[in-house]
Amino acid sequence: SQQGEEDPQALSIQEGENATMNCSYKTSINNLQWYRQNSGRGLVHLILIRSNEREKHSGRLRVTLDTSKKSSSLLITASRAADTASYFCATDAPGRRALTFGSGTRLQVQP
Amino acid sequence: GAGVSQSPSNKVTEKGKDVELRCDPISGHTALYWYRQSLGQGLEFLIYFQGNSAPDKSGLPSDRFSAERTGGSVSTLTIQRTQQEDSAVYLCASSSTVNTEAFFGQGTRLTVV
Known part of the structure; x- marks a missing residue:
């Protein structure tokens, strides 16, 4: 079963907007x-x-983590068409020996 | 090498045939992972190697799947008697230590016809 679940499953925004x-x-x-x-x-x-x-933070990326809610968010600021891709979170859990990936968010940035 | 190398990049095989997929990790990386990704889906964990420890095979979907890692470097994933449901992209990754940043190869797209 998936450890991480991303939402939304798909996201479409205009260039210059932020994506969360x-x-x-x-x-x-x-x-x-x-x-x-x-x-x-x-x-x-x-x-x-x-x-x-x-x-x-890393460049235009900002990640937050709330362990009490078991959730994380990825913010891409000032998006570009080149940011169009699928984005996955992956968790390293105690006792597991490999990263567990979620199902991903497909981001489409319209020029 | 500069990155993780996988071969072949594409493989079409007939149902019932055996296939071997190869992964050449980044030199010096002790951890090596195999994942499978069906179209539009997330990554499904298959198997994990760490140094000389026994591999974690808990993700292998059936006994038709096996993998080995020779000399702590190159790994081969073997699928015997392939089925159509085995069609997917098989991704290999390596990391310098367990569960730090993983570097992925470009994957092998397997199509079973």
């Missing part, structure tokens, strides 16, 4: 990571946030 994607998970975690996937092939790591962190 959410991830919920079920068990305690060591860290949570966000990945990007273009065209259904390899995933690219975007950012990792540890369980004792609440917010992290």
